[in-house]
Amino acid sequence: EAEVAQSPRYKITEKSQAVAFWCDPISGHATLYWYRQILGQGPELLVQFQDESVVDDSQLPKDRFSAERLKGVDSTLKIQPAELGDSAMYLCASSPRVEQFFGPGTRLTVL
Amino acid sequence: AQSVTQPDIHITVSEGASLELRCNYSYGATPYLFWYVQSPGQGLQLLLKYFSGDTLVQGIKGFEAEFKRSQSSFNLRKPSVHWSDAAEYFCAVEARGSQGNLIFGKGTKLSVKP
Numbered sequence: 001e002a003e004v005a006q007s008p009r010y011k012i013t014e015k016s017q018a019v020a021f022w023c024d025p026i027s028g029h030a031t032l033y034w035y036r037q038i039l040g041q042g043p044e045l046l047v048q049f050q051d052e053s054v055v056d057d058s059q060l061p062k063d064r065f066s067a068e069r070l071k072g073v074d075s076t077l078k079i080q081p082a083e084l085g086d087s088a089m090y091l092c093a094s095s096p097r098v099e100q101f102f103g104p105g106t107r108l109t110v111l
Numbered sequence: 112a113q114s115v116t117q118p119d120i121h122i123t124v125s126e127g128a129s130l131e132l133r134c135n136y137s138y139g140a141t142p143y144l145f146w147y148v149q150s151p152g153q154g155l156q157l158l159l160k161y162f163s164g165d166t167l168v169q170g171i172k173g174f175e176a177e178f179k180r181s182q183s184s185f186n187l188r189k190p191s192v193h194w195s196d197a198a199e200y201f202c203a204v205e206a207r208g209s210q211g212n213l214i215f216g217k218g219t220k221l222s223v224k225p
Contacts, residue, residue: 004154031211042115042201042215043155055210091154095211098143098162102154 002026004103006092012109018080021106025074025094031055033100034067034077035091043091049075082110113138115204117216124192125224132187132219134202142204144185145213146176149199158200161185172196197223 005024013019025032030051035043046065048056051072060067064083069075079086087110093100114137124130136142143162147155159170166178176187185202202216 006154033211033213040217042203042217043213044215045212048211050210056212093155098205098211099145099157099160100211100213101157102147104154105152107152 004092004094004101006090006103006106008106009104010107010109012111013082014111015084016081018078019082019108020079021077021090021092021108023075023077023092023103025092026096026101029094029096029101030072031095032069032075033093033095034075035093037089037091037105039088046077079108082108084110086110113142113204113206113214115202115214115216117200117202117219119219120217121220121222123222123224126194127191130187130189130192130196130221132200132202132221134185134187134216136183136185136202136204138183138204138206140207141178141180142206144176144178145203145205146170146174146185146187147201147203147215148172149201149218151198155201158187192221192223194223194225197221 032049034046037043047060047067049069067077089105091105092103116135145160146158158174161178199218199220201218205213
């Protein structure tokens with residue numbers, strides 16, 4: 001069964017450092033999402049791609065976060081510089097139409 | 112603005128007992144409705160979804176949910192809970208035509224007593 005892949009699974013960094021997360025969606029899924037999930041909360045959308053185009057990045061803190069999906073397949077989410085408040089689970093999901101399929105996530109800890 | 116309310120932060124049930132997790136949403140029209148489950152440190156797995164039609168939907172792992180338009184609710188149920196069901200459960204809604212803007216509740220953590 002096809003799955004969404006994410007790496008790394010865990011990342012520990014110091015504040016002011018740069019971090020990057022990678023996501024490989026299920027083959028053929030045109031829509032890709034990045035979510036942030038703070039401990040004890042539900043996921044919140046950061047950015048949505050349709051193929052290589054950004055559909056919604058209204059909740060992405062653009063002063064420090066960036067996301068790209070250059071060839072419309074895999075995607076990278078970057079944080080520079082990381083802040084203590086960025087500690088969270090970062091989830092990637094992909095979708096063929098409506099239903100979203102989630103990857104295992106990257107747990108980020110900022111010290 | 113759309114919102115999803117899961118009024119129970121933490122529920123404990125005995126193994127073999129029945130389960131109902133509550134979910135209420137606030138939106139003008141009937142959205143798409145979902146229930147996801149998340150084990151510790153893992154991603155989210157879709158349990159079931161409602162798009163239209165029969166208001167009682169069956170999902171994986173023996174779960175079902177009932178959509179009640181008059182109450183704006185989409186409660187999740189299971190007749191007999193297994194220890195492996197211990198996890199966090201999230202209700203989510205998506206406005207029709209919103210291009211995938213999924214709004215999640217804050218989740219309900221389920222503990223199962225032996």
